[in-house]
Amino acid sequence: xxxxxxxxxTKEEAINKCQKELNKExxxxxxxxxxxxxxxxxxxxxxxxxxxxxxxxxxxxxFIQNLGNLMEVQINSEVRDVEDIIKVILVTDKSxxxxxxxxxxxxxxxxxxxxxxxxxxxFNIKVNIDASNYRKNKExxxxxxxxxxxxDVLKTKIEVKLDSMNxxxxxxxxxxxSEFNNLETVSVGESPERYVIIKYKED
Numbered sequence: 346x347x348x349x350x351x352x353x354x355t356k357e358e359a360i361n362k363c364q365k366e367l368n369k370e371x372x373x374x375x376x377x378x379x380x381x382x383x384x385x386x387x388x389x390x391x392x393x394x395x396x397x398x399x400x401x402x403x404x405x406x407x408f409i410q411n412l413g414n415l416m417e418v419q420i421n422s423e424v425r426d427v428e429d430i431i432k433v434i435l436v437t438d439k440s441x442x443x444x445x446x447x448x449x450x451x452x453x454x455x456x457x458x459x460x461x462x463x464x465x466x467x468f469n470i471k472v473n474i475d476a477s478n479y480r481k482n483k484e485x486x487x488x489x490x491x492x493x494x495x496x497d498v499l500k501t502k503i504e505v506k507l508d509s510m511n512x513x514x515x516x517x518x519x520x521x522x523s524e525f526n527n528l529e530t531v532s533v534g535e536s537p538e539r540y541v542i543i544k545y546k547e548d
Contacts, residue, residue, distance in 0.1 A: 348394050351392070375396040412454065431471065433474045435474060504544040528543060
């Protein structure tokens with residue numbers, strides 16, 4: 346992966362230069378904007394740093410293949426970009442090993458890839474990894490539990506404090522509860538101990 350740099354008086358000008366040179370659509374690129382001070386008689390300039398998504402996807406595929414070799418496990422991967430989130434499906438006949446207890450190995454692989462990309466490029470790319478629909482099923486169960494708790498709060502009018510969770514899980518809770526009339530959510534505390542309270546509210 347190579348971080349490319351382009352300069353212009355505006356972000357649009359810098360992006361146009363980039364697209365013209367690379368012959369890529371904007372949705373095929375990751376872009377970071379960095380404003381630069383000009384010289385004594387020069388105005389400000391906009392510097393953008395660019396990563397081509399296609400190269401990031403290739404890097405992830407190679408990373409997984411090398412990891413599989415080290416683990417002595419055959420792993421195939423399906424990698425695609427969905428709205429600036431790279432979604433990776435690992436295909437292997439050793440799913441239990443790849444997933445690990447409570448999904449810890451899968452979580453570790455995801456973290457390694459994110460940190461590797463950030464270390465090499467400075468870009469924080471969102472990478473979500475799953476195997477045998479483990480995360481998908483876990484998320485479905487999580488959503489089911491949140492809906493169940495929300496219905497209990499609606500019925501009893503007694504607020505419920507949920508366990509601490511990451512920002513993605515909290516966002517799911519807020520979204521689900523927003524669909525219920527007479528319920529509201531409040532996030533409390535600091536990460537990683539930040540949690541959500543589901544409350545009853547009168548009309």
